[in-house]
Amino acid sequence: MKIDVAEGSLFGLDNLPYGVFSTPGTGPRVGVRVGDQVVDLAAALGDEVFAQPTLNAFMAQGRRRWDEVRERITELVSGEVPDAAVHPVRAVTLHLPVAVADYVDFYASEHHATNLGRLFRPDSAPLMPNWKHLPVGYHGRAGTVVVSGTDIVRPSGQRKAPDEAAPTFGPSRRLDIEAELGFLVGTGSELGSAVPVEEFAERVFGAVLVNDWSARDIQAWEYVPLGPFLGKSFATSISPWVVPLAALEAARVPTPGQDPAPLPYLTEREPWGLDIELTVSWNGQEVSRPPYREMYWSPAQMLAHMTVNGAASRTGDLYASGTISGPEKEQRGAFIELSWGGREPVVVNGEERTFLADGDEVVISATAPGTRGGRIGFGEVRGRILPAR
Template sequence: MTRIDIPEGSPFGLANLPYGVFSTPGTEPRVGVRVADSVVDLSTTLGDDVFARPSLNAFMAQGRARWEEVRRRITELVSGDVPDAAVHPVGEVTMHLPVEVADYVDFYASEHHASNLGRLFRPNAEPLMPNWKHLPVGYHGRAGTVVVSGTDIVRPSGQRKAPDEDAPTFGECRRLDIEAELGFIVGTGSELGSAVPCDEFADRVFGAVLVNDWSARDIQAWEYVPLGPFLGKSFATSISPWVVPILALEAARVPTPAQDPEPLPYLRESEPWGLDIDLSVVWNGQEVTRPPYREMYWSPAQMLAHMTVNGATSRTGDLYASGTISGPAKEQRGAFIELTWGGREPVEVAGEQRTFLQDGDEVVISATAPGADGGRIGFGEVAGRIVPAKG
């Protein structure tokens, strides 16, 4: 038997207990929980076939009461002796995509990010579009290109047209960017024709992951009028392998920034779901920005309510992301297009002046939040390395 040592200050203590899908050499992927620097195999310790599957979907679909029950059982389990065969050092396992992604929606919920891009793209107009403070703006992405942290990102190709060019050309993306985001995974869905109220958020959403929504800014700029992002976004979206339960984020709840004008009734929350989460973006080994999620104008509960208010279904495994997380200060901007002000203000990265991503670059996003025990809980990281375009 093994007694798992949880060092004081560990971001993966009993206040966290994030879920993931892992494998060891010669075994199939199954569900585990991270405790300190160990992964505990739930398929063997809890004796339930739902954890022997290669995704969290079946477990998530069982609903909040089941999530609470399993969390209590895991806490009791890892507080005592755990069978040796069920405990694996985190450095010796392979992590997989934790969920079968049903649908993917990306929002645009940071006022600071939206205002900065408005100033960049429309310098002689109001930074925010007229609808921005009335509804959470979003677009439907491509679920099939959501990948787990550590997956290489192939530089995309497509049509692009620079301002000084007379006609578009086809070729490799010249302005490859990141977007540091938080993603939310639906556990229990809703029926066609029904809407999910804000107050059902914690009963519907299972947990949160880190997201890097890779963005081809030159392809995006040429294609997005009038229907919005398409090929400039759909080539890859990376998520972290550990899903932090919503049950672990209660201690991180804070009010959202003041919303003026007051949202329409379906977007009003009785208890706001702002979250005090600090992110860090590391570019080639150097931290370049620290986006604060607490600055997000629209909450994840409001995003889910808006996503379903027209009667659209939500399904187990749906992923919806916050959009770029940015704060009011330059060192809090969550995308390189903002951080370098459209490429006009390079930042120093490992001794070089840089604007957008080059082949071989690696970006690692991590985050922590307040935990119920007074410490910090961790999300792990979402990492990706850029490799050359194919063909």
């Protein structure tokens, strides 16, 4: 069959994101999205690397191979595709597209870091002295990265408000989101070697949307001195479609400007800022439009930093940008910022909200300029809050 792509589709031939899907009675395997169809790559290309339940084997094959496959897919879907290899996206189940190796979360938005600093440490300078010298980051829990659509059970834990004498145990009362962009390492690097900023496009396979669910009350009590732990580790959702780096060529922009100039190992010769526009919807109502182009540190700088100490990287490593917040209030990518620590409720469908209520649903989506003049999309990351168990 010939695959129709509607005018203005976010999934035209300049996008071609990869995912892992299944249909009733068949196991998970790799597909590519074209318009509203999923093309079964194992069936269409006859290549066993796609007959697997994750993208990892393909991701490990490297940039040259990724480029070849992208060309082959472009040819394939421009012509006749065997009927048996095409499934409407509505008829498939989408799975976690990768086996996540290590998961790192950065903190690369100056606006977000400044807002959080004001909220968590009102008596000190909002940005720490290190913040403009290095992309601050930490390791998260790879085993709780889940695919869009997975319900999120409200986490329980220890919380202590500043006016309470001792912590209490119970469901989080300040459950929040963080709208982020995540990057997936395809070809890793060995222990003892560093990845230069110039190797970003050689190493990184593509990008996904990330919702780094955050229990702010648990986080505020636990995070000194070793950083966030249970306030984050209960779940991190990612979008099912991995947008190849090649599809983001037209989105590349310089970062907004770095002062002081970063150390040589963080100095970019090519721009890897990205002009991606996110949208955050809360129970169906758009509440924020975080602009990725405002991020202080680029993903190439993050990868160079993450490995400069000789840490190995592996196929399937996921690293996320940290919350994307712009300078305007309606560009903030976390509810703790939108509601200013809960003091300025947001009206969602006529109801006042500060943090997430049980039953609430959050959808993060994003678009970027495509290479054919229109726009491409990321596929959304969606999650609904279930009551604490």
